Amino acid sequence: METKNFRSVAFGGFDKEEVIQYIQKTAQENTDTQEVLRKENNDLRAEKEALQNQLNLVRQERESSARKETEELRERVESLTAELEELRPQAQSYQEVREQVGDIECQARRRANELESATAARMNTLVSDIQQQYQELAAAFGSTATQITAELRKIEVGLAQLPRAMDQTGKELNGIVSALKDPKKH
Template sequence: MEMKNFRSVAFGGFDKEEVIQYVQKTAQESADTQEALRKENSALREENESLKKQIEVSLREQAETARREGAELREKIRVLTAELEELRPQALSYQEVRAQVGDIECQARRRAGELETATTSRLNALVGDIQKQYQDLAGAFDVTAAQVSAELRKIEVSLSQLPRAMDQAGKELSELVSATGGEKKV
């Protein structure tokens, strides 16, 4: 805060008009500073709310994507299960034929084994795909969570600096009041 030297007058100490102007000027400067800090605080709060909304939207979108992908995977599993159920009667049919004819039995076993191997391979591949998609989704979530945490830390730092600025403004105001010989009100 700037120090002011007041002109003396012959009677009564200092020039009252000059002192009054100085007090009014410093009071206006303090009010301007407080208003700027209020606006900055409001802007930071709005930014914080905006970031929270963005995070919520992002999480909802990711959850919806995961739900859709899960539904698609469940449908694939359902189709493969239906296909498997469709193939089981064929394997049973081959077993009945085996009792009647030895050659047919051999062919039926071989074909049933191939079908089972193919279905098992397809199921294993599907499970592998599902696991990979899950890992990719979990990785994307971790990255998003880290980014969100970093943004929240930035906001926290910005907000933590606000009380110091307000304390400094209050201190300057107290010094001004003390310097003018007024009563201290903080």
């Protein structure tokens, strides 16, 4: 809090008008500071909400993309499976071709397993990326909230000290009033 030197008046004490102006100015500064901090807090909350919405959109987009990719892979697997089924009767007719059909079937299954594994790995990576982004956003919000809380505590301390200062000023004003009423006592 700022230290203020008040002008003395002729009968001992301070200029009442100056003291009152100082108190009003200090109260207005505290009110202005509170309003600024309240606005900053609201802005940060709005920013957090916007970031949360962005995160939700990214999640939805990634999930949609992963579903689409999985469906495409499933269709590809079904296509390969259908192709394999078409080749199976021919393989039974031709003894020497049977091994080749068996190889094709194994390759198709291996490819399907590889595609499933690749899709699962890709989805895990996407989920991990989303979690990391969320943690970064949460950390940024936590840090900002801590700073705002610290500033609000400072304001609270300043406001808590204001009644004592007002009491002291009241005592001084009472002393001035007493001195003006009975100049012999002082």
